[in-house]
Amino acid sequence: MSKLYFSYAAMNAGKSTVLLQASWNYQERGMRTLLFTSALYATQDDGRISSRIGISADATLYNQNDDLQARIVREHKKKRVDCVFVDEAQFLTKEQVWQLARVSDRLNIPVLCYGLRTDFRGELFPGSAELLAIADSLREIRTICHCGRKATMVVRRTAEGKALTSGAQVGIEKSMYLSLCRAHWEEETGRWPVAKPKAKAKVKAATKPVAKKKPAKKAQLRLAAASAARPERRVKR
Numbered sequence: 738m739s740k741l742y743f744s745y746a747a748m749n750a751g752k753s754t755v756l757l758q759a760s761w762n763y764q765e766r767g768m769r770t771l772l773f774t775s776a777l778y779a780t781q782d783d784g785r786i787s788s789r790i791g792i793s794a795d796a797t798l799y800n801q802n803d804d805l806q807a808r809i810v811r812e813h814k815k816k817r818v819d820c821v822f823v824d825e826a827q828f829l830t831k832e833q834v835w836q837l838a839r840v841s842d843r844l845n846i847p848v849l850c851y852g853l854r855t856d857f858r859g860e861l862f863p864g865s866a867e868l869l870a871i872a873d874s875l876r877e878i879r880t881i882c883h884c885g886r887k888a889t890m891v892v893r894r895t896a897e898g899k900a901l902t903s904g905a906q907v908g909i910e911k912s913m914y915l916s917l918c919r920a921h922w923e924e925e926t927g928r929w930p931v932a933k934p935k936a937k938a939k940v941k942a943a944t945k946p947v948a949k950k951k952p953a954k955k956a957q958l959r960l961a962a963a964s965a966a967r968p969e970r971r972v973k974r
Contacts (some may be wrong), residue, residue, distance in 0.1 A: 739847040740873035741825065741838050745854040745865060747888045752851040754759035754788040755917055759849060771812055772796035773805065786824045789955070791857035797825065799833075806836035810844070814949050818846055826852030829864030851878075857893035857901060857914065859922070874962035879904035890922035900925040912974035 746752050760770045774786050776798040784798035799805060805823075812818055821840060829837075829850070837848045850872070854865050861869070869875065882888040892915050893901045895916070923929035 739841045739845045741841045741868075741871070742847070742849045743846055743848070743865075743876045744851045744867040744878050745869075746760055746878035747880055748853065748914045749803050750792075750878045750888075751788070752878055753824055754792065755878060756789055756824055756849070756851045757786060757794055759790050760794065760820070760822050761964050764853070769816060770820045770822060771809060771818050773799050773821070773823045775828040776800045777825070777828055781845055799823075801830050803833070804836060805833050807946065809840050809846070813844060813846070814825050816832040818844075821846055821848045823848065823850040823942055824852070826850035827854075827862035827865045828852070829867070831863055831867045834864060834867040834871065839904040841873075841900065852893065855890065857891050858966060859890060859926075880916055882916065882920060882921055884918060886918040886920075888916035888918055890917050890919055892925045893923055902928070929945070 744752060756772075760772060763770045770795060772786055776784070784796045785793055786796045787793040797808070799808075800883055805831055809821060823837065829852075837850065839887075840846050840920045841848050851869055852864060852868075852962070854869070855861055893913050894915060895901060898933040912969065915926060920929075931938060
């Protein structure tokens with residue numbers, strides 16, 4: 738039984754390089770692969786997956802309205818497809834993730850997806866969230882922060898180098914992003930140190946003089962009645 742795979746990482750971890758190498762391994766053995774990449778990053782109509790180390794391959798563009806299962810079925814009928822590769826998988830919709838799962842389950846074709854796990858706000862992409870939920874196999878492709886620790890987060894910066902904490906989830910210019918470890922991501926985005934709430938000044942309540950309690954009216958009446966009931970004492974001479 739074929740599987741649905743999801744390989745995730747921060748920016749510039751070499752996801753596209755790993756994808757292209759895996760696809761080449763199939764092709765070298767005479768097998769046919771289908772490569773898909775998001776139309777969001779396409780620089781031309783036919784699409785292309787490129788790696789920072791200089792290797793690339795033609796790919797079919799997809800957008801959020803495409804039925805990927807139907808497209809793969811059509812290609813499979815023309816000529817057997819041995820493996821499907823999807824780059825920028827974070828941009829898949831939930832339904833498209835399920836379409837790819839059906840390709841694996843119903844057509845018995847392995848599907849390998851590569852993409853980011855979280856955005857610059859530290860939140861999951863919809864496609865990544867669904868892949869994390871239903872993929873048969875999860876793999877983390879590691880890269881490092883400038884401090885040497887594993888980079889798991891992505892920060893988006895302005896042209897002036899200021900870290901952004903709000904805005905659209907997708908930013909097309911890749912140079913705006915930097916991969917960081919969680920600790921440095923918190924510092925860059927201003928989440929650390931955590932701002933402590935200011936202590937409120939205590940106001941001393943003014944002390945009121947304690948008023949003397951007057952005897953209750955009922956008690957006064959009882960004392961008067963008791964005095965009236967006593968017999969008058971006679972003084973002996």
